C-alpha cells in the first residue's frame with residue numbers, strides 16, 4: 001500500500017511571467033498508507049491545485065510529490081480522481097460505466113461482469129445495473145462515479161468535494177457509505193472539502209491550509225474511534241474538534 005510524500009512543494013501559476021500567482025508555498029506532508037486524509041481551507045487557498053498535482057494534472061513549479069518513493073508525473077490509474085461534478089457517461093448503463101476502465105484495458109467479458117457485480121454492490125447500486133444515468137438521482141450518479149474509480153483498483157483515491165452538490169441528508173448517507181467501502185479496501189484517500197464536519201467524520205488526519213499562498217497551518221489527528229456512526233457527530237469530542245478547526249478558518 002502506498003505512501004504519498006509532498007516534499008517542499010511550491011506552485012506558482014505563470015511562474016516568471018507578469019501576473020504570476022503563487023498558490024502553494026513550501027508544503028511538506030505525509031499521507032500514510034491506507035489512511036483517510038482531508039484538506040480544508042478557505043476558498044482559493046490551493047486545495048484543488050494540491051489534489052490535482054497528486055493526480056498528475058499539474059506539475060509543481062518547485063519541489064515534488066512521490067508515491068511509494070516514485071516521483072508523481074502525469075496521470076496514472078493508480079491515482080483515481082473523483083470530482084464534484086460527476087463524470088458519468090450518459091450513453092452507458094450503470095454497469096457499463098463501472099466497468100469502463102477495465103474494458104478499456106482489455107478485461108475479458110467474465111472479468112467485466114465480475115467487476116460490475118462487485119462494485120455495483122459495494123457502492124449500493126445493486127438492482128440498478130441496467131439503468132441509464134438520466135434515470136438516477138445526483139447521489140446515485142455519484143455512487144456510479146465512485147464505483148468506476150474503484151473498479152480501476154487504484155492505490156490512491158483523490159476526491160475533490162465529491163459530495164459538494166448533494167443535499168445534507170444524502171451527503172451524510174454518502175459519507176457513511178464511503179467509509180464502509182474504504183474500510184473494506186483501505187485505499188489511501190485524500191479528500192478536499194469545505195465542510196469541517198465532513199472532514200472530521202471521515203478522516204484520520206485533517207490538513208488545514210492557510211490562504212494566499214496556501215501553507216500548512218495545522219494538522220489535526222482525529223482520534224474518534226472507527227467504525228464511525230452518525231451519533232458521533234454530536235459527541236463532545238467531535239464538537240471540540242469542530243470548534244477548534246472553525247476558529248482556524250478565515251470567515
Ligand SMILES: Nc1ncnc2c1ncn2[C@@H]1O[C@H](COP(=O)(O)OP(=O)(O)OP(=O)(O)O)[C@@H](O)[C@H]1O
Nearest residue numbers: 013021023041042043044045046047048049050194
Ligand atoms: N490553471 C490555473 N491558472 C491560473 N490560476 C489558477 C489555475 N487554477 C487555479 N488557479 C488559482 O489558484 C488559486 C487556488 O485555486 P484552487 O482551485 O486550488 O483553490 P481551492 O482552495 O480549491 O478553492 P475552492 O475551495 O474555491 O475550490 C485561485 O486563486 C485560482 O484562481
